[in-house]
Amino acid sequence: MVSDCRCALCLTTLVVETQRYLCSECHNISLCLKCYDSPKSHTVHTDKSPLPHQCSLETKSQAEYIESNKAESIYEGFMNAFKNFAKRRCIGECIELEDGSATYKWVTYQELFDRAQRFGNVIQKLIPYRSKVGIFLTNVPEWYTVDFGCLFYGYSVIGINQHLRNDLSPEIKNQIPSSIDIKLFSEIMNTDIKISPHTPQRDGIHSITYSSGSTGIPKGIIGSNTETYILGYPLDFVPIQLSYLSLAHTQRLTDFTTLWNGGRFGIYRDTKQNSYLKDNSLIRPTFIWGPTSFWNQLHTKYLKNVKMIKESDHSKSDEQCELQAIAETRNLLGDRIKIILTTGSIISPEAFALMKKCWGEKVLDIYGSAEINKVAINGQITPDVEYKLSPIDGYDSHNGHPVGLLKVRSTRLFKGYYKNPEANAKAFDKDGWYSTGDIVEEYGQGKIRIIDREKNSFKISYGKLVCLDNIDSYYYNSPMIRNIFVHVAIVVPTDYILNKFKIGKQDNIDENFELVKEIEKEIKLIANQKNIAFWEIPKLIKLDRTIWTMGNNLISGTGKYNRLKLLEYYKPSVDQLLKQLTTLTDNDSFI
Numbered sequence: 387m388v389s390d391c392r393c394a395l396c397l398t399t400l401v402v403e404t405q406r407y408l409c410s411e412c413h414n415i416s417l418c419l420k421c422y423d424s425p426k427s428h429t430v431h432t433d434k435s436p437l438p439h440q441c442s443l444e445t446k447s448q449a450e451y452i453e454s455n456k457a458e459s460i461y462e463g464f465m466n467a468f469k470n471f472a473k474r475r476c477i478g479e480c481i482e483l484e485d486g487s488a489t490y491k492w493v494t495y496q497e498l499f500d501r502a503q504r505f506g507n508v509i510q511k512l513i514p515y516r517s518k519v520g521i522f523l524t525n526v527p528e529w530y531t532v533d534f535g536c537l538f539y540g541y542s543v544i545g546i547n548q549h550l551r552n553d554l555s556p557e558i559k560n561q562i563p564s565s566i567d568i569k570l571f572s573e574i575m576n577t578d579i580k581i582s583p584h585t586p587q588r589d590g591i592h593s594i595t596y597s598s599g600s601t602g603i604p605k606g607i608i609g610s611n612t613e614t615y616i617l618g619y620p621l622d623f624v625p626i627q628l629s630y631l632s633l634a635h636t637q638r639l640t641d642f643t644t645l646w647n648g649g650r651f652g653i654y655r656d657t658k659q660n661s662y663l664k665d666n667s668l669i670r671p672t673f674i675w676g677p678t679s680f681w682n683q684l685h686t687k688y689l690k691n692v693k694m695i696k697e698s699d700h701s702k703s704d705e706q707c708e709l710q711a712i713a714e715t716r717n718l719l720g721d722r723i724k725i726i727l728t729t730g731s732i733i734s735p736e737a738f739a740l741m742k743k744c745w746g747e748k749v750l751d752i753y754g755s756a757e758i759n760k761v762a763i764n765g766q767i768t769p770d771v772e773y774k775l776s777p778i779d780g781y782d783s784h785n786g787h788p789v790g791l792l793k794v795r796s797t798r799l800f801k802g803y804y805k806n807p808e809a810n811a812k813a814f815d816k817d818g819w820y821s822t823g824d825i826v827e828e829y830g831q832g833k834i835r836i837i838d839r840e841k842n843s844f845k846i847s848y849g850k851l852v853c854l855d856n857i858d859s860y861y862y863n864s865p866m867i868r869n870i871f872v873h874v875a876i877v878v879p880t881d882y883i884l885n886k887f888k889i890g891k892q893d894n895i896d897e898n899f900e901l902v903k904e905i906e907k908e909i910k911l912i913a914n915q916k917n918i919a920f921w922e923i924p925k926l927i928k929l930d931r932t933i934w935t936m937g938n939n940l941i942s943g944t945g946k947y948n949r950l951k952l953l954e955y956y957k958p959s960v961d962q963l964l965k966q967l968t969t970l971t972d973n974d975s976f977i
């Protein structure tokens with residue numbers, strides 16, 4: 387391999403094993419040892435972070451490192467990465483400073499490696515080899531110590547949903563049988579122990595990933611140590627990202643991709659989406675995976691901004707207002723983005739269009755699941771995936787294109803659910819095709835568009851299949867609607883419209899008929915503009931001001947609507963609406 391790396395100052399080619407410094411802030415800037423000490427070295431930096439930029443002493447180019455990181459198992463792949471990138475920054479924790487500002491404090495790959503070794507060494511004295519280790523944590527650096535400690539010493543990791551408690555509560559503690567020994571993480575890490583080396587973990591289960599449970603009882607997806615796609619894919623830049631939710635499978639894959647490529651990520655410190663933006667502005671990411679609801683909210687924010695710009699200066703044309711709002715939205719996530727991954731449930735088409743306007747080709751729409759990731763990128767089925775559509779009763783086309791339940795086969799397909807023969811029988815047919823549970827429209831050879839989850843659709847009495855995620859997404863572009871749940875419809879209005887109607891925090895919004903009317907009008911307007919079928923337009927709405935979050939369980943661990951919980955939460959309201967609807971429809975022919 388011919389070296390692709392030159393000193394940014396004297397332009398000398400830096401062949402493999404030549405020592406050089408790599409800048410951690412600038413894109414692809416290396417300096418030979420002589421130039422690094424030269425007073426002119428500061429002139430080569432291109433990134434706007436304050437000088438001096440932190441540089442790490444290295445011996446290969448990014449591409450050469452990635453080549454040497456390739457391996458036959460997850461264990462070996464990460465061992466290579468930890469060795470190659472030992473001196474680079476790895477994971478960061480946000481620290482609040484006395485003056486109210488915040489900064490990220492980083493540990494290096496070597497430090498994380500040492501912590502993980504210590505953790506693994508102690509637990510191998512406590513539990514048998516190949517045991518399963520559950521991680522019951524929020525977003526904290528300890529997550530990664532445990533994850534890699536288990537990888538190095540042959541334990542399988544299971545992430546357990548944790549959103550509500552920061553500590554093991556006394557009630558739970560009292561229910562634990564006395565035969566179970568409780569040790570604090572700090573006790574484990576402070577144990578005086580001689581660190582013994584690990585042996586390569588080439589087989590066995592790397593982790594079991596439970597689906598988020600937004601549609602039914604979670605199933606454990608087995609990921610084995612040989613499934614090296616878990617390591618990620620080569621990137622031609624150093625990924626820098628904010629890790630939003632360690633537990634979520636897509637986040638974990640994004641974190642792994644970051645680490646295997648020698649990048650770094652800050653750990654998101656809160657569950658409020660406004661600080662998601664603040665933390666991103668500290669990190670200035672090059673690589674982003676954000677939950678669907680974030681992009682939808684970013685779009686709502688953008689629409690409000692367009693209105694505000696217009697109201698503050700009437701001389702501006704609509705186009706000027708939009709361009710200004712697009713530039714401001716783009717700035718919210720910093721100025722060095724290389725790739726944005728979107729995934730999860732269906733993003734609202736307007737929010738996606740806005741992302742495209744802000745970041746263009748850098749936005750990759752990844753479709754996949756924990757069972758098989760990257761089934762399609764930007765709607766195009768990936769080359770190593772075979773697919774077919776299985777017909778659905780009474781629903782054979784959409785926009786003139788074939789429609790069906792998507793089934794796939796691939797070497798990257800998961801091997802099965804953990805101890806769940808019933809779910810396995812349902813997921814795979816005898817020829818190994820896996821049913822994704824997603825209804826898609828095939829708009830070209832290998833080109834698919836997701837219409838809905840099979841489980842979120844239901845046949846209404848008009849014999850049409852109604853897709854809930856789709857219906858919800860129609861209404862996201864309204865500056866009045868923060869959340870909408872179409873069953874009949876529960877609407878959570880935005881602060882914008884509440885302020886406009888001068889509604890205080892204590893006021894009962896559902897009895898404010900003017901506001902209800904205004905939002906009904908808005909829904910009708912959107913339905914008209916988008917030619918939404920009449921059965922997809924809510925006939926009755928109820929207003930509510932509960933903010934849907936992971937904290938109250940209305941948003942699932944991966945940022946999707948938790949429909950079962952929403953229905954449970956709103957059941958009294960929905961029942962009441964349905965009762966009213968029956969009375970209404972008796973006199974209403976829908977024409």
Ligand SMILES: [Zn+2]
Nearest residue numbers: 393396418421
């Ligand atoms: Zn040089």
Ligand SMILES: [Zn+2]
Nearest residue numbers: 409412431439
């Ligand atoms: Zn630099």
